[in-house]
Amino acid sequence: MIQYSLKCADGHSFDSWFQSAAAFDKLAAAGMVSCAVCGGSRVEKAVMAPRVRPGRTAVSAVGEPEPQAAAPAVPAPVPAAVAAGRREPGMLSRPSGEVEKAIAELRRKVEENSEYVGGRFVQEARAMHLGEAPERAIHGEAKLEDARELIEDGVPVMPLPFRPGRKSN
Incomplete structure (x- = not known):
């Protein structure tokens, strides 16, 4: 890393x-x-x-080992x-910063209190709006044009100030 x-x-x-x-x-x-x-x-x-520590036996210009202060090994x-x-x-x-902290808190709350539906967001939001699916809190991904269509159709959606976490294998 x-x-x-x-x-x-x-x-x-x-x-x-x-x-x-x-x-x-x-x-x-x-x-x-x-x-x-x-x-x-x-x-x-x-x-x-960069985080660089001197070698164990750093050598001075005259070839003598330089005394080194014992620096505590503090992990990043x-x-x-x-x-x-x-x-x-x-x-x-x-x-x-305060903005980053607020966004991190918003992200935590969204992820804890809603279901991630990924690329099915547009279909799920529309189905809930039309009464074809049970109402629930969801978040996911949508193309800008699709999100605009949802808004024009009266579906209550809003962009989030972060990208959803990607799940790896």
Whole structure:
């Protein structure tokens, strides 16, 4: 896993975890990396300092071993999903700002209190509106044109400020 500092075209900064550098490049090229604040898909790596520890026997310019202060080995913070064994590309690290915290809380509540229907969202929402399916809280994915049609037909829907979590094998 690798953590990148990222920024969007609107200047929002955030951190995200990826399986590898190649995984970031692939996801970013496909437009699947989005800003944690505004949801924009124009995201790039920000300038960041790598976490590098000096070697055990660092040598000075004159060839003598340099004395090293005993630095405690502090592991990098790991997102809860990683600690739980779930590897999701583009996982966000801990929310840093008030907006990110509010979005994280909204996401938690939506996922706890509604059913994820994925790409069947439009069909499920329409069926509930027409009384053909039992009413329940759902969330999923829809194309922009399909979401507009639902709104024009009077189906109460709204976009969420985050992408649904992808389930892996």
